[in-house]
Amino acid sequence: MVIRYDNPVLSQDELRILISSAGLAPSMHNTQPWRFEVTGRVVDVLLDEDRTLPAEDRSGRMTRIGLGAAAFNLRVTAAMLGFETTLAVDPDPDRPDVAVRIFLGSRRPTATSPIGSLYGELRRRHTYRGPLMAAVVSPLVLEQLNAAARAEGAELRWLDQYAETQLKRILHAADYLDLHDEDRLTERGRWIGGDRTRDGVPQAALGPLPARSAIVRDLAAGFDHHARSSAVFETNPRIAVLTTAADDPVAWTRAGMALQHLLLIATSYDLTVSFLNQAVEYAQLRSHVQELVGRSPRPQLILRAGYPAQTAAETPRLPWQQTLDSLVDDWHPGIVQACSDA
Numbered sequence: 001m002v003i004r005y006d007n008p009v010l011s012q013d014e015l016r017i018l019i020s021s022a023g024l025a026p027s028m029h030n031t032q033p034w035r036f037e038v039t040g041r042v043v044d045v046l047l048d049e050d051r052t053l054p055a056e057d058r059s060g061r062m063t064r065i066g067l068g069a070a071a072f073n074l075r076v077t078a079a080m081l082g083f084e085t086t087l088a089v090d091p092d093p094d095r096p097d098v099a100v101r102i103f104l105g106s107r108r109p110t111a112t113s114p115i116g117s118l119y120g121e122l123r124r125r126h127t128y129r130g131p132l133m134a135a136v137v138s139p140l141v142l143e144q145l146n147a148a149a150r151a152e153g154a155e156l157r158w159l160d161q162y163a164e165t166q167l168k169r170i171l172h173a174a175d176y177l178d179l180h181d182e183d184r185l186t187e188r189g190r191w192i193g194g195d196r197t198r199d200g201v202p203q204a205a206l207g208p209l210p211a212r213s214a215i216v217r218d219l220a221a222g223f224d225h226h227a228r229s230s231a232v233f234e235t236n237p238r239i240a241v242l243t244t245a246a247d248d249p250v251a252w253t254r255a256g257m258a259l260q261h262l263l264l265i266a267t268s269y270d271l272t273v274s275f276l277n278q279a280v281e282y283a284q285l286r287s288h289v290q291e292l293v294g295r296s297p298r299p300q301l302i303l304r305a306g307y308p309a310q311t312a313a314e315t316p317r318l319p320w321q322q323t324l325d326s327l328v329d330d331w332h333p334g335i336v337q338a339c340s341d342a
């Protein structure tokens with residue numbers, strides 16, 4: 001693919017760094033539901049309708065969270081390159097496919113934002129589904145994860161033992177529903193398992209099967225477990241629910257930014273995270289999860305955190321050029337204004 005590029009704000013190398021870094025974000029089933037558009041100083045994160053999960057993510061919550069995570073990576077990378085940034089979520093009613101608009105402001109020779117220092121963690125972060133070590137996570141580190149979520153307008157609520165016991169029941173119910181929904185199983189089969197070079201979750205990244213009952217989501221539940229090893233999992237992982245005050249696409253996008261912010265902080269401490277989202281994917285169970293965290297916070301994701309006992313496997317990514325929609329050098333004052341006002 002030949003890229004015509006004459007943007008005066010970013011060199012071609014910087015553009016590559018920016019867009020390829022954005023694509024390293026986590027997304028449900030590694031669908032990578034994003035496209036990017038760069039117009040002068042404006043970088044748009046767009047929804048790719050061809051990469052959604054209509055059966056498993058009917059509302060679009062998880063897809064939006066992925067877009068928010070990609071937007072956070074853009075902010076980290078822009079900060080590393082010295083740009084100040086402002087952003088708007090759902091900036092343009094005439095362009096509903098634009099989930100986040102990031103405006104690259106003035107450029108400084110020194111780092112403009114502390115999040116730029118997280119750039120080195122982008123490639124080190126992986127979802128880890130294997131057993132965790134028994135080592136206790138320091139409250140100081142947990143507080144840093146909380147602060148990262150808060151910085152993006154979300155909250156991380158750590159479950160106590162009672163809530164964890166309740167959650168196990170909810171997860172059990174969700175696993176049952178998951179196994180008996182043909183549409184969801186068919187959809188998952190398209191994205192999970194096997195060897196993969198562009199998207200989806202390859203078998204190597206699924207982690208071992210738990211030798212005994214464990215709090216971990218097996219993404220390949222219901223499929224052939226041929227050639228999967230097994231391992232004994234920890235008995236009491238730290239579990240947190242990521243919540244937001246509202247429950248709409250803007251809140252989901254913010255939750256994605258919060259997720260990626262806290263995941264990168266976690267990575268900087270060699271902590272790994274995996275997901276127990278089956279309990280929030282079903283509306284009837286989500287209300288039970290909500291009861292575990294209080295009346296008003298809206299649960300978006302359930303995270304299992306700890307120090308990995310094994311190595312996390314990588315998942316593939318699309319070539320960055322294929323996620324880039326267009327490169328336009330026009331300057332649109334209206335777009336810039338929308339970003340500055342946000």
Ligand SMILES: Cc1cc2nc3c(=O)[nH]c(=O)nc-3n(C[C@H](O)[C@H](O)[C@H](O)COP(=O)(O)O)c2cc1C
Nearest residue numbers: 026027028029030062065126127201217275277315
């Ligand atoms: C919104 C969202 C939901 C996810 N849900 C799950 C899940 O329920 N179970 C799971 O094992 N992984 C889940 N993941 C992790 C993705 O599978 C993972 O991000 C993707 O495969 C890319 O791999 P990586 O995170 O190692 O880069 C989720 C990720 C996101 C962003």
